[in-house]
Amino acid sequence: xxxxxxxxxxxxxxxxxxxxxxxxxxxxxxxxxxxxxxxxxxxxxxxxxxxxxxxxxxxxxxxxxxxxxxxxxxxxxxxxxxxxxxxxxxxxxxxxxxxxxxxxxxxxxxxxxxxxxxxxxxxxxxxxxxxxxxxxxxxxx
Amino acid sequence: xxxxxxxxxxxxxxxxxxxxxxxxxxxxxxxxxxxxxxxxxxxxxxxxxxxxxxxxxxxxxxxxxxxxxxxxxxxxxxxxxxxxxxxxxxxxxxxxxxxxxxxxxxxxxxxxxxxxxxxxxxxxxxxxxxxxxxxxxxxxx
DNA sequence: TTCCCCGTTTAGAATCGTTCTAATATATTG
DNA sequence: CAATATATTAGAACGATTCTAAACGGGGAA
Ligand SMILES: [Mn+2]
Ligand SMILES: [Mn+2]
Ligand SMILES: [Zn+2]
Ligand SMILES: [Zn+2]
Numbered sequence: 524x525x526x527x528x529x530x531x532x533x534x535x536x537x538x539x540x541x542x543x544x545x546x547x548x549x550x551x552x553x554x555x556x557x558x559x560x561x562x563x564x565x566x567x568x569x570x571x572x573x574x575x576x577x578x579x580x581x582x583x584x585x586x587x588x589x590x591x592x593x594x595x596x597x598x599x600x601x602x603x604x605x606x607x608x609x610x611x612x613x614x615x616x617x618x619x620x621x622x623x624x625x626x627x628x629x630x631x632x633x634x635x636x637x638x639x640x641x642x643x644x645x646x647x648x649x650x651x652x653x654x655x656x657x658x659x660x661x662x663x664x
Numbered sequence: 665x666x667x668x669x670x671x672x673x674x675x676x677x678x679x680x681x682x683x684x685x686x687x688x689x690x691x692x693x694x695x696x697x698x699x700x701x702x703x704x705x706x707x708x709x710x711x712x713x714x715x716x717x718x719x720x721x722x723x724x725x726x727x728x729x730x731x732x733x734x735x736x737x738x739x740x741x742x743x744x745x746x747x748x749x750x751x752x753x754x755x756x757x758x759x760x761x762x763x764x765x766x767x768x769x770x771x772x773x774x775x776x777x778x779x780x781x782x783x784x785x786x787x788x789x790x791x792x793x794x795x796x797x798x799x800x801x802x803x804x805x
Numbered sequence: 806t807t808c809c810c811c812g813t814t815t816a817g818a819a820t821c822g823t824t825c826t827a828a829t830a831t832a833t834t835g
Numbered sequence: 836c837a838a839t840a841t842a843t844t845a846g847a848a849c850g851a852t853t854c855t856a857a858a859c860g861g862g863g864a865a
Contacts, residue, residue, distance in 0.1 A: 566822095636782045637780065
């Protein structure tokens with residue numbers, strides 16, 4: 524136990540620096556919440572609340588700024604499954620999602636498990652950026 | 665040419681009645697725009713604008729009400745591809761979409777062309793409501 | 806046909822997630 | 836430590852959507 528900064532925090536600071544982002548108190552706090560445990564799906568509001576509970580003091584605007592900066596740096600990706608709010612995903616690899624509307628929950632589906640066949644080629648002048656599968660779930664009757 | 669109502673309009677009025685919706689001037693006007701030509705993807709705003717251009721007088725609130733009522737009746741479905749606005753689709757059958765973000769345009773991909781393999785089974789207590797594939801397009805470099 | 810009821814429409818206000826503004830604070834470098 | 840560029844923030848603004856409550860009108864009954 525060192526007085527300040529675990530290995531994980533040092534690594535995170537390095538990741539932020541590499542991404543051209545100053546490792547501010549707020550970014551480090553959010554980065555720890557996002558990247559310390561396994562893959563996560565958060566909204567700005569859920570992450571802001573979680574940060575507040577963890578004792579971090581930061582504004583919602585900063586959470587939005589940070590989520591977008593992390594996304595632009597490739598540390599996060601956005602997932603569109605619901606018109607009402609934007610989800611951010613710490614798993615930036617190729618994968619898909621279950622989405623349970625009734626509890627607004629995302630669950631990863633590993634990308635290598637899924638095979639999609641028969642997609643038409645992209646229209647002229649366009650190219651495929653990404654193929655996303657969303658499996659909508661409802662409670663079993 | 666009869667004084668009022670083509671076959672298409674008569675059919676539409678019947679469809680609305682069957683759905684438990686009174687065939688009001690506004691609903692018939694929107695229904696004609698939506699269902700007279702082939703499959704379409706609209707937003708509330710785009711449909712409102714189109715109705716205005718066609719000489720219909722109706723409020724944006726009515727467009728929202730009508731789109732939701734048509735959706736609840738199974739005449740339309742919603743497509744979530746963009747956090748910013750909600751798309752409504754006159755094709756309620758099983759199919760998927762290309763989405764060109766740069767021009768906010770949806771293009772249908774027939775459902776029977778696409779085969780998706782290797783999806784995990786739904787989590788306990790949940791069942792699959794629908795599988796949606798969105799192919800995001802970007803302009804070719 | 807006229808009357809009446811209740812579903813429908815509507816303007817405008819409210820809501821909600823998100824973005825913007827511009828003043829303040831802080832990380833970094835010399 | 837000073838200088839500078841970046842980052843944070845409160846609160847306003849925004850855009851899509853929903854809500855409210857008053858006016859309207861479809862359509863069955865008489
Ligand atoms: Mn919104
Ligand atoms: Mn919205
Ligand atoms: Zn994910
Ligand atoms: Zn479609």
